[in-house]
Amino acid sequence: MNIRNVFMLVVLLISSCVFSNTYNWGKTGHRATGQIAEAHLTKKAKRSIALLLNGQSLALVSTFADEIKSDKQYKRYSPWHYVNFSFGKKYGEEAPSEFGDLVQGIEKCITILKDDKSSINDKQFYLKMLVHFIGDLHQPLHVGRGEDKGGNDIQVQWFRDGSNLHRVWDSNMIDYYGMSYTELSINKDKLSKNQITAIESGNILDWVHESQALAKKVYASANTGEKLGYTYMYYNFPIVRTQLQKGGIRLATILNDIFG
Ligand code: ADE
Ligand code: ZN
Ligand code: ZN
Numbered sequence: 636m637n638i639r640n641v642f643m644l645v646v647l648l649i650s651s652c653v654f655s656n657t658y659n660w661g662k663t664g665h666r667a668t669g670q671i672a673e674a675h676l677t678k679k680a681k682r683s684i685a686l687l688l689n690g691q692s693l694a695l696v697s698t699f700a701d702e703i704k705s706d707k708q709y710k711r712y713s714p715w716h717y718v719n720f721s722f723g724k725k726y727g728e729e730a731p732s733e734f735g736d737l738v739q740g741i742e743k744c745i746t747i748l749k750d751d752k753s754s755i756n757d758k759q760f761y762l763k764m765l766v767h768f769i770g771d772l773h774q775p776l777h778v779g780r781g782e783d784k785g786g787n788d789i790q791v792q793w794f795r796d797g798s799n800l801h802r803v804w805d806s807n808m809i810d811y812y813g814m815s816y817t818e819l820s821i822n823k824d825k826l827s828k829n830q831i832t833a834i835e836s837g838n839i840l841d842w843v844h845e846s847q848a849l850a851k852k853v854y855a856s857a858n859t860g861e862k863l864g865y866t867y868m869y870y871n872f873p874i875v876r877t878q879l880q881k882g883g884i885r886l887a888t889i890l891n892d893i894f895g
Contacts, residue, residue, distance in 0.1 A: 660774045661806030662698050664879055666816035668770040669693030671823060671883025672890065675831075680887075680894035687758055693766050693886070694816060700767035712764070715740030716771050718843065719781035722851055726840050737777060741768050741839055748893045766886060772842055773882035775849035775874075776801050786854070792862040800857055808872050823880045834881050835888045842885060849874065 660668075672693050676684070688696060700716070703709040711734070718736040720729050726738055735743075744765035747753045753761075771777045779785030779801070786800035793807045814822065826834075837845075856871065857863055 660770050660777075661809055662701075663809050663814075663816045663819065664774070664806070664875075665697035665701075665767060665770045666694040667819040667879045668773070668882040668886060669695075669697035669766055670816055670820035671880055672766070672886040674820075675884055675887030675891075677891050677895040680891045683894040684762070684890065687755070687762060694820075696763040697766045697770060699763040711735070712740070715764070715768060717777040717779070717785055719779055719785065720847075722780070722847065726843055737768060737772060738839060738843060741765065741772070744768065745889065745893065765889070769886040769889065770879075770882050772839070772846060773878040773885075774804055775846050775853050775878070776804050778843055778846040779850045780854070785850075789854075789857070789859050791857055791860065794862075794864045798863075800853070803857075803863060803867075804853060804871075804875070808868055808875050811868060812872060819876070819879060820883070823876070823883075826880075831884060834884045842881075846878075849878075 669692065673681070684693070700712065704713060714732060714734045714736055716737060718726065718732075718738050720726055720731075731739060744761040747757050747761040748765065776785040783789055784801070786804070787802070789800040791798055791800055791803060793803055794811075798807055809819075812819075853871075857867070
């Protein structure tokens with residue numbers, strides 16, 4: 636390998652580290668939400684979904700929407716991973732993005748899945764997308780501020796590494812905790828029936844507003860350039876765990892309504 640190729644390789648490696656993982660609850664978060672949802676599905680929904688996905692688990696398909704991102708033919712789905720609107724406003728009080736957003740994306744997925752005339756291929760595709768987007772909805776900064784791209788432009792330090800506030804919430808905290816998605820889905824909080832019912836209640840927009848309220852707190856939790864580590868983890872990882880669990884329970888509610 637000549638010096639130019641070595642240089643190109645180093646640039647590639649560095650840029651793949653910097654630009655990877657920019658727009659998603661990391662893989663572990665999405666898989667945990669999918670796995671938790673499985674435990675809350677009705678028998679009928681479980682059977683219909685297994686048939687549609689050829690036996691693939693919700694955890695497995697939960698990362699599909701990120702895997703297709705680099706393929707140009709799926710570019711138009713990129714804005715579906717998040718929704719940004721002014722804090723204190725309700726969704727819809729400002730004109731929603733003409734390019735689509737998380738709310739419009741979720742609604743489209745549900746419409747296709749409920750339509751008897753949809754093809755099997757479309758149903759498979761939009762089910763995989765839906766599993767992912769309900770996860771994204773529960774990452775508070777996916778309902779963040781447009782001007783900083785949901786915290787992607789707020790540079791912080793994560794222990795000794797450079798990061799940004801969005802990535803801390805997508806993946807840094809989850810990765811640092813060191814549990815696999817299965818371990819996270821087993822070690823979830825024990826909830827009473829009433830607590831589960833409370834989580835299941837409401838609709839997509841209620842859950843979007845709940846995430847936005849959390850996003851407000853997340854923005855207040857760190858300053859640009861701040862070094863975040865153990866203390867940040869201690870105060871904020873419980874919120875991440877709760878969001879993964881809520882996402883799983885609510886994903887199951889939606890799927891039970893469609894397939895149950
Ligand atoms: N790009 C712009 N806004 C974003 C958000 N809230 N989350 C992820 N990516 C974004
Ligand atoms: Zn996403
Ligand atoms: Zn993200």
